[in-house]
Amino acid sequence: MTARELYAPGPAGGAQVRKDGEKWMLMLVRELRHSPEKVWQALTDPAQLREWAPFDADGSLGMVGTTVKLTTVGAPAPHVTETTVTRADAPRVLEYNWGGFDMRWQLEAVGGGTRLTLWTNIDRRFIAMGAAGWHICFDVLDHLLSGTPIGRIVGPEAMKFGGWQRLHAEYAKQFGVETLRG
Numbered sequence: 096m097t098a099r100e101l102y103a104p105g106p107a108g109g110a111q112v113r114k115d116g117e118k119w120m121l122m123l124v125r126e127l128r129h130s131p132e133k134v135w136q137a138l139t140d141p142a143q144l145r146e147w148a149p150f151d152a153d154g155s156l157g158m159v160g161t162t163v164k165l166t167t168v169g170a171p172a173p174h175v176t177e178t179t180v181t182r183a184d185a186p187r188v189l190e191y192n193w194g195g196f197d198m199r200w201q202l203e204a205v206g207g208g209t210r211l212t213l214w215t216n217i218d219r220r221f222i223a224m225g226a227a228g229w230h231i232c233f234d235v236l237d238h239l240l241s242g243t244p245i246g247r248i249v250g251p252e253a254m255k256f257g258g259w260q261r262l263h264a265e266y267a268k269q270f271g272v273e274t275l276r277g
Contacts, residue, residue, distance in 0.1 A: 099245040104234055104258040107265035110226040119219045121226060125233045127209045129240040131202040134209045135186035137236055138200055147235040149228065149249040156191060159183045165193050169250020223267035228253055230262055 109124045127134055137143040139157035144150070150165040159180055167174040174194065182190035182199075189200040199214040211233070217225045231248050238245045248256055267273060 097245075098238065098243050102234070102238070102245050102248075104231055104262050107226070107230065107262055107269055110230070110266060110269070112222050112270050115216075118216045119222060121213075121215050121217045121222055121229075123213045123226065123229050123233065125211045125237070126205065127211055127237055127240060128207070129209060130207075131186040131204050131209045133240055134202055134211055134236075135189070137240060138189055138202075139183070139185075143239065145247065146239045146244055147232055147247055149232060149247075150193060156180050156189060157183055157185060163191075167194065167250075168247065169252060219272065222270050223263050223272055226266040226270070227259055227262040230266075231256065231259065 111122045113120045113122065135157070137147065139155050141152045141154060144152050144156075149169070150167050153164040153166075154161060156163055157180075159182060161180045161183075163178055163180070165176050165178055167176075176192075176194045178191045178193060180189070180191045182188055186202050188202070189198075191198055197214075197216050201212040201214075203210040203212070213229060215225070228249065231253050235245055235248055253259055
């Protein structure tokens with residue numbers, strides 16, 4: 096069996112939701128066994144993003160002021176948005192907007208690894224779905240950085256993946272929201 100066939104997401108965890116005025120903010124935290132510099136490369140390099148992120152980038156996200164086209168993977172119709180990197184303090188903080196969603200990545204060196212935190216605004220109806228999707232993306236990222244890539248698992252493909260429905264239900268229960276059928 097391949098590493099991808101053996102992969103199963105762990106239990107829901109490391110996610111919080113906050114209401115900020117009319118906006119909802121999803122915060123996910125993951126401890127990775129890799130240096131902030133290595134994680135930073137995976138967050139900014141288009142070739143590495145293609146291996147784990149829910150979008151493709153046509154350029155590096157590693158420099159403030161850079162304009163990059165982000166193409167959502169697995170969308171029913173092509174969904175391309177242009178973003179400008181608003182903050183890039185390597186290897187600590189990265190900020191940009193993806194399809195109307197503010198994305199803030201924080202990397203903190205912790206015991207030889209990195210605590211990766213993502214903040215993103217999200218429609219309340221999609222909080223559990225977003226948490227489950229990013230949970231799987233973070234798992235895939237960890238495999239990539241460990242040298243055992245399992246390939247990107249996003250969008251409708253993620254929803255069909257073993258363990259996604261369980262994760263979605265666990266996050267929905269944690270956040271007190273109903274699950275949506277994908």
